[in-house]
Amino acid sequence: MSNSALFLVVFLTALALVGAALLVAWLLAPRSWNAHKGQPYECGIPTRGTSWMQFRVGYYLFAILYLVFDVETVLLFPWAVTVKDMGMQAVACVLFFLVVLALGLAYAWKKGALIWK
């Protein structure tokens, strides 16, 4: 059995798990409705305005930093598999790569992007 087929099986299993549980709950659960039940939770006070609005830019900064370093991890994985065969040459190659990355981290650090204000 190929792994891709098995992955599909596991994926469908996950969907079936959620679907079946939702179906059972939908069949068994009581249903009642009133105007206050559908309101967002806010400790008993009606919510003002929508919640889909601007939020602080700090989250965005971290998301960008994450993107840089995550792509870097993806690039490092194929390298990691070959270290055993290539020996010191692999270390020398990645040293350069990691230094450039560390410089990037240092730059972000210096700029204050790593501090939550």
Add this chain to the structure above:
Amino acid sequence: MFSSLTQWIDSFLLRYMGENWALFVEFLLIGVSIMVAYAVLALILILVERKICAYFQCRLGPNRVGPWGLFQTAADMIKIVLKELIRINRADHFLFRLASFIVIVGSVCTFGALPFAKGLQVIDFNIGVFYLLAISSLGVVGILLAGWSSNSKYTMIGAMRSGAQLISYELSCGMSLLCIVVLSGTMQLSEIVEMQRDSWFIFQGHVPAVIAFIIYLIAGHAETNRGPFDLPEAESELTAGYHTEYSGIQFGFFYLAEYMNMFIIAAIAATMFLGGWQPLHISGWDTFNQVMDCIPSAIWFLGKTGFCIFLALWVRWSFPRLRIDQLLRLEWKILMPICLVNILLMALLVALRG
């Protein structure tokens, strides 16, 4: 033991039906067993956590339903299914539903790739480690969607915090696993376990492996949104964080996924660092090794995973919650630089060893 069992099932089915039908029934069996294992493990974990937490706080914990409260979580599950699914007026209903699917898909697909015992592993990609990292990061999408689609202030803030935390700590997780990939030279989980026959990677890799293990435990713990890192659902500020608006079984999905993610993180730690289902072997001690071989591989795996879970619970119930600036400083200014240096150290070690 398990490979002979699967072969027996295969030949048994082929005797009674065509090849395609046999394949179909086997897939069905795999699906059902994963579903059962997933749900039962989650129920056991929730009970264990409640009991251990109670003992940490000098309480008794659940002790009314069944002997020692053994059926407490089963009863809870029945109760949660019987609760009403509330529709929020202004929510984005499609995404609201979709979020619980995504969270569960992310965690079940990771669960399916774990090597539980000798010959007991459903998905065995040759890029296994990569697959684990990729598919487990689906959870972030689910959490962000859940928080955003509910259209409530608490869930929005919870989801944003959770997103920032999860993506940050995912880097350290990935990099500490990268160290082990450098050491083993393969990404296939079954091979990684096989290579730890004589000594586990945490012993083979000297200092870098130990550092990677500790970093993985910290980052993995943060990945599960628990313990001192639980600001996304800080109940004193945000009620319940990103799943405030969910009710009934839909809340149950998030709860289930949280506990199973804890299991998965512990299981990956056990597989990558502590030898997976391989018994403890010390070179030269032949009698000792033979005695250790007598213990079934599944028990080794569950024992190591249980140990890592216990560490996580211990941390959770011992430390106060971090602030978000402390949390991000810990990741970006402490763990990240250590990780980068650690990768280099590990590469040097492997290269010098030849």
